Amino acid sequence: MKTVASTALLAAAVFIAPTARGQDLVHKAPPQSRPVVIEHATIHTVSGGVIEDGTVVFDRGVITQVVAADQRVRTPRNAERIDATGKHVFPGFVSAVTSLGLVEVQAVRATVDASEVGSMTPEVRGAVAVNPDSTLIPVARTGGVLTAGVFPSGGVIPGRASILRLDGWTWEDMTIDDAAGLIINWPRMRPFNSPFARRSSEDQTKRSKEQIEKIASTVRAAKAYYTARDADPTLKTDLGFEAMRDALQGRDPVFLFAQEYEQIVSAVSWALDEGLKPILVGGADAALAADLLTANNIPVILTGSFRVPGRRDAPVGEAYTLPIDLEQAGVRWCMSTGGGSFGAANERNLPFHAAACVAYGLDPAVALRSITLDAAEILGVGDRLGSIEPGKAATLVIADAPPLDITMHAEAAFIDGRRIDLTNKQTELRDKYRDKYRQLGLIDDDR
Secondary structure, eight states: OHHHHHHHHHHHHHHHHHHHHTSOOOOOOOOOOSOEEEEEEEEEOSSSOEEEEEEEEEETTEEEEEEETTSOOOOOTTOEEEEOTTOEEEEOEEEEEEOBTTBSOTTOGGGBOSOOSSSBOTTOBGGGGOOTTOTHHHHHHHTTEEEEEEOOOSSSBOEEEEEEESOOSSHHHHEEEEEEEEEEEOOOSSOOOSTTOSSOHHHHHHHHHHHHHHHHHHHHHHHHHHHHHHHOTTSOOOHHHHHHHHHHTTSSOEEEEEOSHHHHHHHHHHHHHTTOOEEEEEOTTGGGGHHHHHHTTOOEEEEOSOSOOSSTTSOTTHHHHHHHHHHHHTOOEEEEOOOOTTGGGGGGGHHHHHHHHHTTTOOHHHHHHHTTHHHHHHHTOTTTSSSOOTTSBOOEEEESSOTTOTTOOEEEEEETTEEOOOOOHHHHHHHHHHHHHHHTTSSOTTO
């Protein structure tokens, strides 16, 4: 028995030790204690252009003044003054679709909490499963990402998206909106022909029709439940149907995941027929359906530009020119990294997804807006986030380079006026091995 107990304790220690080392030990930021004045900065307001030598003032987490050098600043008493000469100030990036906080290490099942058991789980909320101590959250903040739309995945209706500020002791501290909209993964309409395909084209088509009918029948059942429940409040509560109520009654959006043209047309047409407020997520072929999207004012959340073309005859730069095509067609859109399980570790690269499109002709101001104000507006929080202007949350970054520059290094960041610690596991490893080579005399002490 002693041997068995010792073995069990050893196994537990082996399991727990990596988990403890992987925990984020960065302290959470305290509330803003006094006004902050950031002076002589290049301010990328997003909503009002660029101010070359400006001042931003915020107090109690809210921006109170944004003025140019030739305008008078009303400096609050006891304010903290930050000289940002030569620095750039811009809104914190908004990652519209991500699994950040739900996935830590994709290869370790115990650290993956992105999906629930079952194909229909609308009662799930992404925020509830978020790990506030994820080591990936501080890494994302270092890249300027301060707000995230966290999406559960898996199944046909995996749950509801949540919008989080990327700092807090608990998921409740982090939550801006815990149920921002219902998520529906629309089935593929075109069979996937590949040597690796496990199903025949006929079976794939049959399965797609079955899944669409399952979505439609679930929505019909939910609407029938609402009618019955409104007529008789004593009717037994169905948590799944109640979770869908705001979306099915038009108060919240429905996030439709669809990439291919046939998927997009099928999903959007169904949503419009049901009287829903669809937001297209993915949209690789969105430009082909631009008329449908613009006619119904349906926004698109693109899931990254770092991907291969979707069709064999497509141009190699298709993913980078898609935002330009949507912009020219008048489609509302924003950029995200993709939100998949592997994407959580790469949220810091969000600005590069937008910047890569600039090289293909996208206006830099439009690219910046796609990961700030446009993303915030599509998620429904544009009244408080996404730009630097009075009345909005003081969620912003001070950096040594323009926001879309690949050399950009965030030197300070604020979320709701609270100064965030920008150290993380990667910066600690950088400093550790930089010190190693300094000790070996291979680099200068001042580097």
